[in-house]
Each structure stands twice: as structure tokens, then as C-alpha cells.
Amino acid sequence: MKNLPHKTIERLSQYRRALLLCHAKGMVHIYSHEIAKIQHITPVQVRRDIMLIGYTGTLRKGYNVKELIDLIGQIIDSEEGINVCVVGIGNLGRAITNYFSGKRTKLSIAAVFDVELSKVGKKYYRIDCFHIDDIPRIIKERKIEIGIMTVPGEDAPAIAEMLVKAGIKGLLNYTPKPVNVPDDIYLEEYDMITSLEKVAFFVKTHH
Amino acid sequence: MKNLPHKTIERLSQYRRALLLCHAKGMVHIYSHEIAKIQHITPVQVRRDIMLIGYTGTLRKGYNVKELIDLIGQIIDSEEGINVCVVGIGNLGRAITNYFSGKRTKLSIAAVFDVELSKVGKKYYRIDCFHIDDIPRIIKERKIEIGIMTVPGEDAPAIAEMLVKAGIKGLLNYTPKPVNVPDDIYLEEYDMITSLEKVAFFVKTHH
DNA sequence: TTAACAATGTGAAATAATTAACATTTTTCT
DNA sequence: AGAAAAATGTTAATTATTTCACATTGTTAA
Ligand SMILES: NC(=O)c1ccc[n+]([C@@H]2O[C@H](COP(=O)([O-])OP(=O)(O)OC[C@H]3O[C@@H](n4cnc5c(N)ncnc54)[C@H](O)[C@@H]3O)[C@@H](O)[C@H]2O)c1
Ligand SMILES: NC(=O)c1ccc[n+]([C@@H]2O[C@H](COP(=O)([O-])OP(=O)(O)OC[C@H]3O[C@@H](n4cnc5c(N)ncnc54)[C@H](O)[C@@H]3O)[C@@H](O)[C@H]2O)c1
Numbered sequence A, B: 001m002k003n004l005p006h007k008t009i010e011r012l013s014q015y016r017r018a019l020l021l022c023h024a025k026g027m028v029h030i031y032s033h034e035i036a037k038i039q040h041i042t043p044v045q046v047r048r049d050i051m052l053i054g055y056t057g058t059l060r061k062g063y064n065v066k067e068l069i070d071l072i073g074q075i076i077d078s079e080e081g082i083n084v085c086v087v088g089i090g091n092l093g094r095a096i097t098n099y100f101s102g103k104r105t106k107l108s109i110a111a112v113f114d115v116e117l118s119k120v121g122k123k124y125y126r127i128d129c130f131h132i133d134d135i136p137r138i139i140k141e142r143k144i145e146i147g148i149m150t151v152p153g154e155d156a157p158a159i160a161e162m163l164v165k166a167g168i169k170g171l172l173n174y175t176p177k178p179v180n181v182p183d184d185i186y187l188e189e190y191d192m193i194t195s196l197e198k199v200a201f202f203v204k205t206h207h
Numbered sequence C: 001t002t003a004a005c006a007a008t009g010t011g012a013a014a015t016a017a018t019t020a021a022c023a024t025t026t027t028t029c030t
Numbered sequence D: 001a002g003a004a005a006a007a008t009g010t011t012a013a014t015t016a017t018t019t020c021a022c023a024t025t026g027t028t029a030a
Helices: A006-024 A032-039 A043-052 A065-076 A091-102 A132-141 A153-166 A192-204 B006-024 B032-039 B043-052 B065-076 B091-102 B132-141 B153-165 B192-204
Strands: A082-087 A107-114 A127-131 A144-149 A170-173 A186-189 B082-087 B107-114 B127-131 B144-149 B170-173 B186-189
Touching: A006 A032, A006 A043, A006 A065, A006 B192, A032 A043, A065 B192, A082 A091, A082 A132, A082 B192, A091 A107, A091 B091, A091 B192, A107 A132, A107 A144, A107 B192, A127 A132, A132 A153, A144 A153, A144 B192, A153 A170, A170 B192, A186 B192, A192 B006, A192 B065, A192 B082, A192 B091, A192 B107, A192 B144, A192 B170, A192 B186, B006 B032, B006 B043, B006 B065, B032 B043, B082 B091, B082 B132, B091 B107, B107 B132, B107 B144, B127 B132, B132 B153, B144 B153, B153 B170
Parallel strands: A082 A107, A082 A144, A107 A127, A144 A170, A170 A186, B082 B107, B082 B144, B107 B127, B144 B170, B170 B186
Antiparallel strands: none
């Protein structure tokens, strides 16, 4: 049960998001094919993932929504929660900060950073904005383990280095500029143009 | 050469992004290991992808940057370019629109839509904003083939349906609510929480 | 009671993606 | 010229992920 496939981790997160909605609507049980429908995947895939985390549903009734939510939490969340910061509070940084501030997950944005003095000292969606020079201090004080970068591309390498030096453990880079980090830092990069070009390609080649 | 792996398509888009920067810097040739370094992957992977699109480099000199950029374009772009729209011009919608307006790719945002009357009629980064009731008309008039959804989650299913009815071919859903579309529409969904939870998981389990 | 049904759970097969291994070729060095 | 080095290109092996196929078992209905 220790080595879950990367893809399974991603799907578990998605299952939970969907399950939380189901739970809010009062659903007690859910079938694998219902989850599958929501996620646009096959029911077998869902059952396999659930099997991998060692949960077992009730024959004919499906899975207990609440139990499954809790178990997924035990697998992917950290007991104590993880603090995150956003660097670069422009359009994208605000979109992300706003999006998170609504949720109550184990992940919380504990600080945002920017260079613009007009932004420093303000609050964004209730989160304090600090100057990037304070990155080392605030990251330690607030026990921040993950950084989200939404600065202009050309500043990304420098900010990545600052975050790593400050002791960050994981980095989510939304700038279009790939950055280098030491091996022990988990790095994830995402670029919308890639997604969109992929959609365009498959549209072009009619799937 | 016809059936390229999905992952290869994604990487080709990323290679091109990096290659364009290299080209701008005046680089004429590039080695597979240099591309690999930028993308955090192995040189073999790079060579394999390039092999799949039928390009061949020069031994000892690597790949011609300009030629490779052009070839990737021939593979993933459409000759005539593809028009895209953004629905929901809030923080995220603006971030995306702004991001694209800078680039000159074959993909261009040809319209944005919103419900808020205060936004309708304005321009965002030079793109006209229309009311969602105009979706059918504008999508036809401006030959828009791909839609990007950045509306509140609860509105996503309705907007998806409108876009599909209007004749969209591909859909990129950034809302946290998975939507259903007919089989012949290419759908891609992305949620930051999933990415972040994945980072958190692998940070927790020290890779 | 029994048959049909509708679900889960899972070993095994199939498919997709990555990596290893190495032949080949050009360049450089002695 | 010949040897060593440094690249590419590609087959084969490996690994990762998905799907198939079906045993199992509650539930419903005749
Ligand atoms: N990954 C994606 O899909 C995607 C989508 C849209 C935008 N982007 C990228 O995200 C980044 C932000 O986009 P945006 O639309 O929010 O831009 P923006 O200009 O609105 O915001 C950038 C913010 O970063 C701040 N900043 C500038 N230099 C900084 C530094 N050295 N340290 C800290 N903060 C700094 C600016 O003051 C500003 O607040 C850009 O790199 C953009 O290309 C990525
Ligand atoms: N995928 C991600 O990673 C990610 C990140 C951040 C936010 N989000 C999601 O993206 C969406 C937008 O986020 P945001 O921060 O930009 O929110 P926002 O509130 O700033 O913007 C939403 C915009 O949609 C408009 N709108 C509302 N209903 C509409 C409708 N029926 N038709 C058209 N437009 C409508 C609003 O007027 C507003 O302009 C939300 O669903 C949010 O949860 C996703």
C-alpha cells in the first residue's frame, strides 16, 4: 500500500473533491460507476484505486462516502496540515489565493509575497502580503513547506532559489519559465499553453 | 508518425517554448541533453520524441533550433490558427487572457464572455467582452473552436452545454466542477488543488 | 427457494511510456 | 592515420498504468 502510482494520487484528490460535494448533498453511499462518470474514467479504474488504498466497499451498496473521504484524507493529507505561500500576487496569484481561501483543506496559504511596495503590507483574501526580502524569515516563522510561483517568468529562477534556500520542500511553478531545484525538492510545473496546445492538437486530429 | 503519444504532444509544446527562448538568444544548435536539462527529463526521452516526429539532428552538433521549432509547429499547430474564447473574466480569466495576449502563437483569444453587465462591452487586454447570451452568435462569427471556462463552479455545466451547442470542438475546464460533454468534444480539466495535493503528498513521503 | 441480477475485488493480460544498451558517425587529439 | 570522445538514432527491455475477465456475494423477484 506504500507505493501508490502518481496517477492514483491525482485521482484520489479528484475523487475526494467530488465526494465532498456528494456528502454535502446528503449522499451516504456511492457506486464506482457513479464516481467514474463524474471523472470521465472507467469504473474499474476507480475500484482499482480504491483497492490500492485498502478500502473496501459494500457489495451492492457501493462505497460509504464519508468513510472514503476520511480515508483519502489519511492517505494524502498530512496530519498537522501544510502551510503554503504564493509569490507574486498579480492576477494569477490572486486567483489562486482566492480559490484556496474558500476551501478548508489541510493546505492553507499562510503568506503571500510580492516586490511591489504598494502591495506589501496589504491583505489579500485575509492573507498578509510581505516583501520578498522577508521570504527567509516568514517561511521559517510560519512553517511554510510549499511555494507557489506566480511571478513574471524572468524572475522565476531567482525566486525559486530564494524559496529553496529558505527551506521550502515543494514548489509549484506556474510561470512559463522552467526552474532548476535540488533533487530533494519536489517540483511541479504547469503551463496553460501546453494544455491548450494539446487540446488544439487533438481537436485538429479529431481525437 | 501519425499516432503520437499524448505525453509526447505535451512535451513538444514545452520543447518549443524553451526553444523559442534559445532562438531569441541567438542559439543555432542545441543538444538533446540541453533540452533535457531545461525540462527536467532524460536526453533519451528528448531524442525519442524528436525521432517520433521524424526530425533528425546533426551528429555532434545537435538539433537546429529554428528547424525544430518550425517542425514542432507543423505537427501541433493548425495551418490557419485556432480561435479560442474565455468564459468568465474574473481573476483567473484575466490572468489567462493577459498571458495569451502577449504571445504570438497560432492560438488566439478571439472573444471573452461574462454575465456581469458592467464587464460586457469592455475590452480586456484588447479582447472584446460579450454577454454569454451572445455565445452562439460570436462563436460562429469568429470561428471559435476552443473554449476555456473560468466561471464559478456551479455555472460550469450550463456554460459547457452552451459552448457545445454553439459548436465548440475542445473545452478546457478550469473550474473545480467536472463537466460532461459529448464524446466528440475534446475535454481537458485542470485543478490546482489536485496539483498542490500531489506536491504535498510527495513532500510528505519525501519523494 | 432459487434464479437472475448487480455490484465489488482482483489476478492476469494488454497497452502506454520510459529507459537501457549499443551501433553509428563525426570530430578532435595525438 | 588511428584512437578516443561525444553526439545521435533506434531496437529491445523494462516499468507504469489501464483494462479485461471473471470469481464472489449480497439483493431482488418469481
Ligand atoms: N501557468 C499558467 O498557466 C499561467 C497562466 C497565466 C499566467 N501565467 C504566468 O504567471 C505569472 C503571473 O501572471 P499574472 O497574470 O498574475 O501577472 P501579473 O503581472 O498580474 O502579476 C505578477 C505579480 O508578480 C509581482 N512580481 C514581479 N516581480 C516579482 C518578484 N521578483 N518577486 C515577487 N513578485 C514579483 C508583480 O508585482 C505582480 O504582482 C506570469 O509569469 C505569467 O506568465 C501562467
Ligand atoms: N483550476 C484552477 O486551478 C483554479 C484556480 C483558481 C480558480 N479556479 C476556479 O476558476 C473559476 C474562476 O475563478 P476566479 O478567481 O477568476 O473567480 P472570479 O469570481 O474572480 O471570476 C468569475 C467570473 O465569472 C463571471 N461569471 C459568473 N457567472 C457567470 C456565468 N454564468 N457566465 C459567465 N461568467 C460568469 C463573474 O462575473 C466573474 O467575472 C472559479 O470556478 C474558481 O474556483 C480554478
